[in-house]
Amino acid sequence: MVITALDVGGTSIKAAVLDGDLKTLATSREPTAKGADGHAVADQVARMVAELGHDPAAVGVVVPGIVDENAGIARFSANLDWRDVPLRALLAERLGIPVALGHDVRAGGLAEFRVGAGRGCTEAAFVAVGTGIAAALLVDGRLYSGGGLAGELGHVDVGNQLKCGCGAVGCMEMIASASAVARRYTELTGEPADGAESVVLAAQNGDERAKVVVDETVDGLARGLRILATLLAPEVVVLGGGLFTTGEYLLDAVRGQLRLTFQREPELRLAELGPDASRYGAGLLALDLLKP
Amino acid sequence: MVITALDVGGTSIKAAVLDGDLKTLATSREPTAKGADGHAVADQVARMVAELGHDPAAVGVVVPGIVDENAGIARFSANLDWRDVPLRALLAERLGIPVALGHDVRAGGLAEFRVGAGRGCTEAAFVAVGTGIAAALLVDGRLYSGGGLAGELGHVDVGNQLKCGCGAVGCMEMIASASAVARRYTELTGEPADGAESVVLAAQNGDERAKVVVDETVDGLARGLRILATLLAPEVVVLGGGLFTTGEYLLDAVRGQLRLTFQREPELRLAELGPDASRYGAGLLALDLLKP
Numbered sequence: 322m323v324i325t326a327l328d329v330g331g332t333s334i335k336a337a338v339l340d341g342d343l344k345t346l347a348t349s350r351e352p353t354a355k356g357a358d359g360h361a362v363a364d365q366v367a368r369m370v371a372e373l374g375h376d377p378a379a380v381g382v383v384v385p386g387i388v389d390e391n392a393g394i395a396r397f398s399a400n401l402d403w404r405d406v407p408l409r410a411l412l413a414e415r416l417g418i419p420v421a422l423g424h425d426v427r428a429g430g431l432a433e434f435r436v437g438a439g440r441g442c443t444e445a446a447f448v449a450v451g452t453g454i455a456a457a458l459l460v461d462g463r464l465y466s467g468g469g470l471a472g473e474l475g476h477v478d479v480g481n482q483l484k485c486g487c488g489a490v491g492c493m494e495m496i497a498s499a500s501a502v503a504r505r506y507t508e509l510t511g512e513p514a515d516g517a518e519s520v521v522l523a524a525q526n527g528d529e530r531a532k533v534v535v536d537e538t539v540d541g542l543a544r545g546l547r548i549l550a551t552l553l554a555p556e557v558v559v560l561g562g563g564l565f566t567t568g569e570y571l572l573d574a575v576r577g578q579l580r581l582t583f584q585r586e587p588e589l590r591l592a593e594l595g596p597d598a599s600r601y602g603a604g605l606l607a608l609d610l611l612k613p
Numbered sequence: 614m615v616i617t618a619l620d621v622g623g624t625s626i627k628a629a630v631l632d633g634d635l636k637t638l639a640t641s642r643e644p645t646a647k648g649a650d651g652h653a654v655a656d657q658v659a660r661m662v663a664e665l666g667h668d669p670a671a672v673g674v675v676v677p678g679i680v681d682e683n684a685g686i687a688r689f690s691a692n693l694d695w696r697d698v699p700l701r702a703l704l705a706e707r708l709g710i711p712v713a714l715g716h717d718v719r720a721g722g723l724a725e726f727r728v729g730a731g732r733g734c735t736e737a738a739f740v741a742v743g744t745g746i747a748a749a750l751l752v753d754g755r756l757y758s759g760g761g762l763a764g765e766l767g768h769v770d771v772g773n774q775l776k777c778g779c780g781a782v783g784c785m786e787m788i789a790s791a792s793a794v795a796r797r798y799t800e801l802t803g804e805p806a807d808g809a810e811s812v813v814l815a816a817q818n819g820d821e822r823a824k825v826v827v828d829e830t831v832d833g834l835a836r837g838l839r840i841l842a843t844l845l846a847p848e849v850v851v852l853g854g855g856l857f858t859t860g861e862y863l864l865d866a867v868r869g870q871l872r873l874t875f876q877r878e879p880e881l882r883l884a885e886l887g888p889d890a891s892r893y894g895a896g897l898l899a900l901d902l903l904k905p
Contacts, residue, residue: 387875444759456844460752467736467846470877477840480772480783488874491772548769552748552844554759582780583679585762 322611325370325377326604328425329353329362329384331400335597336366338375339604343436347373359395359406367415379419381428381607382412383599388424389469395422396469421606427464427472428602429561429594430457434464435605437593438559446555447592448474451562454494454545458553479544497541499564505534521567538564539571543578546587554585561592614903617662617669618896620717621645621654621676623692627889628658630667631896635728639665651687651698659707671711673720673899674704675891680716681761687714688761713898719756719764720894721853721886722749726756727897729885730851738847739884740766743854746786746837750845771836789833791856797826813859830856831863835870838879846877853884 323346327336334353338346349369354361370380386398393409395401409422423431430439430447434457439445443462449455454475458465465471475494476487485492495501499517506514510530514520523531546558560572569591576589594601615638619628626645630638641661646653662672678690685701687693701714715723722731722739726749731737735754741747746767750757757763767786768779777784787793791809798806802822806812815823838850852864861883868881886893 458844460757461755463753465752465845468848468877470846471844473843473846473876476843476874476876478772478836480770485874489872544770548840549844551765551768552750552763552841553757554762554765556760580781582768582777584765584768585760 322378323375324379324381324604324607324611325373325375326600326607327366327369327380327382328600328603329366329382329401330425331385331398334365334369335600336369336373337600337604338373338377341608343601343604346375349373353401355402357403359403359408359411362401363408363411363415366412370416377418379421379607379610380412380416381421381423381603381605382408383423383425383428383603383606384408385425387469388422390423390427390466393422419607419610421603421610423603423606424466424469425599426455427457427466428606429598430459430559430602431464431605432594432598432601433559433561433592434459436601437598438590439557442557444553444555445557445559446549446553447559447561448546449562450498450542450560450564452498452500454498456549459555460553474545474549477545477548479541479548481541493541493545497538497545499562502534502538502564505537506531509534517564518567521564521571525567525570535571535574539574539578542575543580546575546579546589547581547584550579550581550584550587555587556585557590558587559590559592561595561598565591566595614670615667616671616673616896616899616903617665617667618892618899619658619661619672619674620892620895621658621674621693622717623677623690626657626661627892628661628665629892629896630665630669633900635893635896638667641665645693647694649695651695651700651703654693655700655703655707658704662708669710671713671899671902672704672708673713673715673895673897674700675715675717675720675895675898676700677717679761680714682715682719682758685714711899711902713895713902715895715898716758716761717891718747719749719758720898721890722751722851722894723756723897724886724890724893725851725853725884726751728893729890730882731849734849736845736847737849737851738841738845738879739851739853740838741854742790742834742852742856744790744792746790748841751847752845766837766841769837769840771833773833785833785837789830789837791854794826794830794856797829798823801826809856810859813856813863817859817862827863827866831866831870834867835872838867838871839873839876842873842876842879847879848877849882850879851882851884853887853890857883858887
């Protein structure tokens with residue numbers, strides 16, 4: 322028995338046929354079709370599933386933005402330019418097999434919690450630090466979605482004075498996301514940054530200007546994680562996304578700044594599944610549909 | 614069938630015999646016996662249960678501090694001066710009937726969620742604003758305890774410069790608790806405050822100095838609730854504790870300052886059960902033990 326898992330992003334759709342152990346049998350990737358009503362993406366997903374073959378028993382699809390998994394509705398995505406798309410129903414009528422709709426970061430968290438760095442935890446968080454920052458929350462062993470709106474860690478106020486695209490001031494992702502690292506480096510040096518990872522590596526190698534930026538980032542990450550620990554007391558926080566592909570250096574720095582007083586100290590771990598976490602999560606959602 | 618419910622505080626123990634509909638059949642109240650190992654409190658609770666009579670089928674006891682409900686252990690309480698007291702076992706051996714151990718604020722939340730202002734919610738928070746600030750979190754219809762350490766909303770950093778007893782700077786309860794209101798009023802005016810409620814009422818009646826204090830408080834409350842809404846997206850937040858006995862005036866002010874951008878806007882409601890919420894919650898915990 323196999324399923325097909327798709328990670329629909331603003332730029333591309335990554336698809337894979339996976340077996341029950343998440344072993345990859347086939348993959349494909351295409352630029353994402355645009356269209357505000359979601360029909361273009363639904364058509365494309367259905368075609369990609371057919372072209373990948375293997376006769377899947379179910380399909381799991383994850384998308385960014387605000388997703389109500391229970392209702393099967395993609396509520397909002399700035400990148401995909403859609404609102405209130407009943408994507409699960411659109412896909413089910415095209416595919417004729419069970420379809421699970423999920424959220425990219427929560428699905429990534431599901432995969433990390435089940436088969437990645439958070440295996441065996443019942444109280445944990447997965448924090449994806451990329452263009453933005455979002456968290457998947459594992460509460461008493463179950464993912465908590467809050468109608469699709471929980472886990473917006475990137476928009477907690479960590480005390481900076483920067484205006485965020487969401488309209489608020491002080492959002493964590495304005496200072497601690499991968500895009501913030503690159504932007505702050507350019508602001509400080511007048512030079513373009515070759516991605517946030519290069520800034521972190523430069524800091525690690527002693528570049529003073531890069532260190533200024535990374536120190537700010539670490540402070541912002543620590544402030545956000547402190548709030549997470551205070552409110553939710555996770556045993557483990559799995560850190561992933563582009564910024565944490567740089568490895569233990571950044572993680573160690575964050576550990577050093579966490580400065581909890583009475584709170585449960587979460588164990589900070591690097592994500593294990595990399596950029597495929599969301600697609601594995603989509604696969605797990607599809608497999609869960611097939612459980613008796 | 615009746616149960617006995619006890620709310621053990623640092624100052625007094627409030628006990629009640631309740632029937633299955635939480636109707637009060639008898640009450641008593643005593644100063645709390647002290648003792649770091651918990652045996653004095655356990656003896657006192659057992660005696661109070663016996664003296665109240667009515668032959669209860671189970672007992673529910675709630676205590677402040679850090680409580681691991683699953684393990685039945687009172688981990689820490691500054692007011693009761695104890696650490697790692699296996700209170701459920703101490704009580705069970707004295708009482709010989711089923712005993713539930715809970716946390717005062719989470720039990721208060723349980724009562725508000727089941728029979729008070731949060732009836733019918735599945736995603737909600739109960740925020741008790743008294744000497745300190747703590748939250749009970751309802752997640753997918755179930756209370757989340759985080760090993761007894763979740764919900765410490767009073768210790769999220771809301772950007773003030775005040776040093777908290779916990780060792781951190783900026784904690785919400787340093788600016789937005791009932792004790793902070795009284796303290797700030799005295800600092801500002803050089804006059805003792807007759808409780809936080811009187812400061813709120815004075816502000817409501819146009820006292821400019823009281824308004825300065827209450828404006829700070831409202832700002833701190835709004836900042837904390839904004840973080841709660843961003844991370845957990847509750848549909849309803851029930852506000853209780855001493856500070857919110859003053860009614861809708863303060864609640865309206867907090868609503869006006871909440872300023873969410875994309876987050877799910879929680880409905881803010883006043884608690885309905887007042888200072889008895891924790892004892893009702895203790896009763897519900899005991900009744901839950903008797904369910905088949």
